[in-house]
Amino acid sequence: MTTQIPVLEKIHSANDRIAAANRAALDAAGVFALNFMASPGAGKTSLVEQTVTRLAENVRVGMINGDIATSLDAERAQLAGATAVQINTGGDCHLDAVMLAQALPALDLHTIDLLIVENVGNLICPANFSLGTHQNVLIASIPEGADKPYKYPGMYRGVDVLVINKIDLLPYVPFDMEFFRKGVEILNPGVTIFPLSCVTGEGVEAWIEWLLTQVKH
Amino acid sequence: MHELAVTSNVLEIALRYAENAQRVRTVRLVIGQLSSMIDDSVQFYWDIIAQGTPAEGSTLVFTRIPAVLACQACGEQYPIASRYDLTCPACGGMRVHVIAGEEFYVESIEVEDATDDHSDSRVGEDSQRE
Numbered sequence: 001m002t003t004q005i006p007v008l009e010k011i012h013s014a015n016d017r018i019a020a021a022n023r024a025a026l027d028a029a030g031v032f033a034l035n036f037m038a039s040p041g042a043g044k045t046s047l048v049e050q051t052v053t054r055l056a057e058n059v060r061v062g063m064i065n066g067d068i069a070t071s072l073d074a075e076r077a078q079l080a081g082a083t084a085v086q087i088n089t090g091g092d093c094h095l096d097a098v099m100l101a102q103a104l105p106a107l108d109l110h111t112i113d114l115l116i117v118e119n120v121g122n123l124i125c126p127a128n129f130s131l132g133t134h135q136n137v138l139i140a141s142i143p144e145g146a147d148k149p150y151k152y153p154g155m156y157r158g159v160d161v162l163v164i165n166k167i168d169l170l171p172y173v174p175f176d177m178e179f180f181r182k183g184v185e186i187l188n189p190g191v192t193i194f195p196l197s198c199v200t201g202e203g204v205e206a207w208i209e210w211l212l213t214q215v216k217h
Numbered sequence: 218m219h220e221l222a223v224t225s226n227v228l229e230i231a232l233r234y235a236e237n238a239q240r241v242r243t244v245r246l247v248i249g250q251l252s253s254m255i256d257d258s259v260q261f262y263w264d265i266i267a268q269g270t271p272a273e274g275s276t277l278v279f280t281r282i283p284a285v286l287a288c289q290a291c292g293e294q295y296p297i298a299s300r301y302d303l304t305c306p307a308c309g310g311m312r313v314h315v316i317a318g319e320e321f322y323v324e325s326i327e328v329e330d331a332t333d334d335h336s337d338s339r340v341g342e343d344s345q346r347e
Binding site: 001002003004005006007008009010011012013014015092093094096125128147150153154157182183185186187189 | 219222223226227229230231234235238242246251252284286297301303304311312313315321322323324325326327328329330
């Protein structure tokens, strides 16, 4: 005899439980944590460098960098002044809560105010795995094209903050900002948006000011 | 590539609900268009990781839910698949709700009851029928 057993359990429920534990550890140490997500080459590490350099006076920044291989990005963050830890996912396309839980003990959370977790460059999978960070930040960039919200709605829906990087390239690259913003507004109404350039520094100040309102001292 | 991790989670959930069942025959998954990408290759991983568990040889059945938006202004419901215009096709409204497409869960499992293999109980049933 066979029996149907109703389950109705989220497939990511184990990940979500560990993410909640990560969040509790961060909160207990008074650390504000961001999950940086973007396609490869959008400027995640450049934004980390800008952020660390400009906050140096006021905020101690820790960074956990997820990459399939190499520690190049963690080294860049360290050079900029962050305490950096590298996670090599060994082929996995995203970070998950377990990877973050394993990396957190390598940082002394009581010595930092802001934790930036740099996810694997990918617009699909990272949005589906909660890490326990406080805010999801998507870094879009002008050369990627304005159609990305329409092509990756899951990612654009799942973020709290949208950085539009490389605005210095707007005069040289066809990018329909109105079309882009319309897609963003429909998928994620009211999302906080920071257009900026990590090369010229234009717009970075607004991002830094927002961060300062979020970080506890 | 994260099918293996997803598949392991599904196995953990299925075995937990199967409890004392002799065998898991079917695991039904509901996957929304906006949720994690997983395709039928998950069955391949499943066949390997379920070996030696009560779920060995079982089948994964997918129910795929297309993403649907609902206009807050006029109530029109429409799919977002392959559209470069997410505004409401009926009234042009831009305030929408996602009403389907974010599902990602194990819906149910079908198990064989533990008593099935006990030949003596079957004999008992047969004799009662006679």
